[in-house]
Every structure is written in C-alpha cells, then in structure tokens.
Amino acid sequence: DVLMTQTPVSLPVSLGGQVSISCRSSQSLVHSDGNTYLHWYLQKPGQSPQLLIYRVSNRFSGVPDRFSGSGSGTDFTLKISRVEPEDLGVYYCLQSTHLWTFGGGTKLELK
Amino acid sequence: QVQLKESGPVLVQASETLSLTCTVSGFSLTNYGVIWVRQPPGKGLEWMGIIWRNGNTDYNSALKSRLSINRDTSKSQVFLKMNSLQTDDTAIYYCTRDIRDWGQGVMVTVSS
Numbered sequence: 001d002v003l004m005t006q007t008p009v010s011l012p013v014s015l016g017g018q019v020s021i022s023c024r025s026s027q028s029l030v031h032s033d034g035n036t037y038l039h040w041y042l043q044k045p046g047q048s049p050q051l052l053i054y055r056v057s058n059r060f061s062g063v064p065d066r067f068s069g070s071g072s073g074t075d076f077t078l079k080i081s082r083v084e085p086e087d088l089g090v091y092y093c094l095q096s097t098h099l100w101t102f103g104g105g106t107k108l109e110l111k
Numbered sequence: 112q113v114q115l116k117e118s119g120p121v122l123v124q125a126s127e128t129l130s131l132t133c134t135v136s137g138f139s140l141t142n143y144g145v146i147w148v149r150q151p152p153g154k155g156l157e158w159m160g161i162i163w164r165n166g167n168t169d170y171n172s173a174l175k176s177r178l179s180i181n182r183d184t185s186k187s188q189v190f191l192k193m194n195s196l197q198t199d200d201t202a203i204y205y206c207t208r209d210i211r212d213w214g215q216g217v218m219v220t221v222s223s
Contacts, residue, residue: 048214048216060211092156096210099158102148102158103155105155
C-alpha cells in the first residue's frame with residue numbers, strides 16, 4: 001500500500017500571507033500511462049472535500065490562481081499565496097495512481 | 112448534473128453489519144467507477160474501496176475482510192456492506208465519482 005505523509009499537521013497563517021504544504025509518497029506516483037495522479041483538496045467544517053488541484057498542478061474549475069501545485073515522483077507541494085479567510089480549513093493530498101490514499105491532513109488556521 | 116447521495120441507518124449496533132446505498136444521477140455506472148471514503152469525527156479521510164465501471168472491485172487492505180461493494184446499474188445505485196462493526200467505525204461515509212464529485216456524506220454511529 002502507498003503511504004502518504006503530509007506536513008505540517010497544523011499551519012498558522014496571517015491573512016495575506018503565503019504558506020506551503022508538503023506531501024510525500026512511499027513510492028513513485030508516476031502511472032504507467034505517464035501521468036501523475038496527485039491531487040489536493042480543501043475541506044471546510046461540515047462540508048465534503050472540494051477539489052482544488054488535480055494531477056499535481058492543474059487548478060480545478062473556479063479555483064483562484066492563489067493556489068498552485070508542484071512536484072514530481074514522490075514529493076509534492078501545495079502553495080497558497082495571499083491567504084484569504086475562505087482558505088481556512090483542512091487540506092488533504094490524495095494519490096490515485098495506486099488505488100487511493102489520502103494524506104493525514106493539514107489544518108490551516110489563523111495565527 | 113452529476114449527483115451522488117448516500118443513505119442508510121444513522122445508528123448501528125456493534126458487531127452488526129452496515130448497509131449503505133449511494134444513489135447517483137447524471138452519469139452511468141457503466142461509464143464511471145464509484146468510490147467509498149469515510150471520515151471518523153475530527154479525523155482524516157480514509158479510502159475504503161472502489162467499484163470500477165466494469166463491476167470489478169478493489170478494497171483497502173485494512174478493511175478487505177469486512178467490506179463488500181456491489182451495484183445495481185439499472186437503479187443507478189452502489190451498495191456498501193461492512194460487517195463486524197466496532198465503535199471506531201463511527202464516521203461520515205461518502206461516495207464519490209472519481210476525484211471531483213462527492214456526495215454530502217452520511218453520518219453513521221456505531222453503538223456498543
């Protein structure tokens with residue numbers, strides 16, 4: 001099974017600031033079709049997770065360009081610039097190259 | 112538009128079997144797989160399993176011995192059954208279509 005290690009667990013931020021979240025996999029997420037199926041979600045209290053980034057670096061429909069994803073192989077990063085109040089919540093990475101595995105989550109909260 | 116809705120009992124006794132239904136609309140189960148994910152209160156997301164568009168299934172190795180996923184394509188429904196429930200199976204259970212479309216989830220409490 002693929003293990004996904006997401007850090008940090010908690011991330012205090014000031015509004016307008018910039019943060020990065022890391023996600024590392026226990027094996028390469030490059031699929032045999034050449035794609036890398038690593039995605040990022042934001043979950044707000046009482047809501048289902050909402051897709052932000054798919055396949056490493058592609059912003060989902062309606063996601064502002066303050067969100068960006070990068071990485072390759074086993075190391076991936078989500079960067080959020082100019083943090084706004086609606087960005088607060090818990091972020092999860094998900095790999096779907098080898099079935100599915102979620103990272104443990106990162107809670108983005110105000111300092 | 113694509114919709115998924117989970118339904119089932121909100122309270123189940125320990126040692127019993129959980130049966131949940133995911134009713135979908137806006138797409139065919141023969142064209143897309145459906146995934147089950149759960150989330151214990153205050154904790155992270157856990158992938159449970161998938162029924163692929165061809166009807167094959169894959170399960171989380173930690174749950175495989177207790178879990179089965181089936182479907183009725185004519186009714187656009189996917190079924191999850193998990194036996195030998197324990198209190199730590201208390202969670203919100205979600206069904207999803209691929210990575211982008213999620214149901215609202217159903218909270219299931221396992222009582223001892």
